[in-house]
Amino acid sequence: MINRSKVAIVIPVYNHGTRISDVVLKASALDYPVFVVDDGSTDSTAAMLSSMKNITVLTHQQNLGKGAALRTGFEAAQQSCDWAITLDADGQHKPEDVENLLEVVTDTNRPIVIGKRQGMDGDHVPWTSKFGRKFSNFWVWVSGGPFISDSQSGFRLYPLPEALDLAVQARRFQFEVEILVKAHQQSIPILEVPVQVVYQKGAERISHFHPWKDFLRNSATFSRLIFQRIFTLWK
Numbered sequence: 420m421i422n423r424s425k426v427a428i429v430i431p432v433y434n435h436g437t438r439i440s441d442v443v444l445k446a447s448a449l450d451y452p453v454f455v456v457d458d459g460s461t462d463s464t465a466a467m468l469s470s471m472k473n474i475t476v477l478t479h480q481q482n483l484g485k486g487a488a489l490r491t492g493f494e495a496a497q498q499s500c501d502w503a504i505t506l507d508a509d510g511q512h513k514p515e516d517v518e519n520l521l522e523v524v525t526d527t528n529r530p531i532v533i534g535k536r537q538g539m540d541g542d543h544v545p546w547t548s549k550f551g552r553k554f555s556n557f558w559v560w561v562s563g564g565p566f567i568s569d570s571q572s573g574f575r576l577y578p579l580p581e582a583l584d585l586a587v588q589a590r591r592f593q594f595e596v597e598i599l600v601k602a603h604q605q606s607i608p609i610l611e612v613p614v615q616v617v618y619q620k621g622a623e624r625i626s627h628f629h630p631w632k633d634f635l636r637n638s639a640t641f642s643r644l645i646f647q648r649i650f651t652l653w654k
Contacts, residue, residue: 420526425499426451426503427503429456429489429496429506430443430505430508431458431505432457432458432468434461434462435462435508436467438509439468443474445515447474451504454474454477456478456479457476458482475495477491477495486589486593487590487591489505489594490594492505493582493583496579497579497580503582504521506574511616516615519613520574522612523610528608529578529607529608530576531575531582533572535613537616551571555637559599562645562648563600563644563645564596564602564603564644567599570595575595586601587601589636593636593640596637596641
């Protein structure tokens with residue numbers, strides 16, 4: 420069983436001022452240390468976070484990307500914790516599902532656990548999320564990673580310091596797919612457990628995923644990983 424006193428929650432945030440308060444309050448209610456990484460926000464995010472108690476706020480002076488924010492959170496959490504749970508700041512995850520991720524860890528494994536979002540094929544889910552998930556799942560596998568069903572879920576449990584030792588190069592959204600490939604290649608188990616997702620039809624959703632720009636970034640990341648895989652096989 421996992422030692423829950425060694426678990427922290429890490430929330431990367433960029434211009435989520437209208438949502439971050441609710442997300443942080445729900446996460447804080449779980450009684451785990453909460454590290455919020457403000458990745459250079461230019462809206463009301465900083466002001467909202469400054470008014471909240473019992474959390475650790477880490478700040479990037481400029482926007483460096485989600486992957487960079489996660490690394491900052493991991494490095495801070497590692498000082499006192501052995502595991503990091505990541506939550507997106509847009510409110511799509513239900514923090515109470517944290518227990519689903521924790522319960523699959525045993526005394527003999529230190530996996531990355533992915534919260535597999537349920538109901539992602541519904542009409543209320545943006546087409547970019549549907550397509551992006553299928554695209555990512557396939558190329559993670561081709562790149563030498565695991566064959567999984569939700570490689571883009573940001574609701575995860577990471578073992579520390581293993582996650583920081585994987586030499587992941589990507590610093591934006593691509594961090595979350597590259598780390599799966601690198602972990603699989605290092606024989607770190609990767610598990611999936613079902614979690615709820617909140618995609619209400621017609622509701623405001625804050626997303627900084629840019630379909631075409633991030634498609635190109637994803638393609639560049641997967642091309643690099645595939646080349647590295649081929650080179651390793653030829654050595």
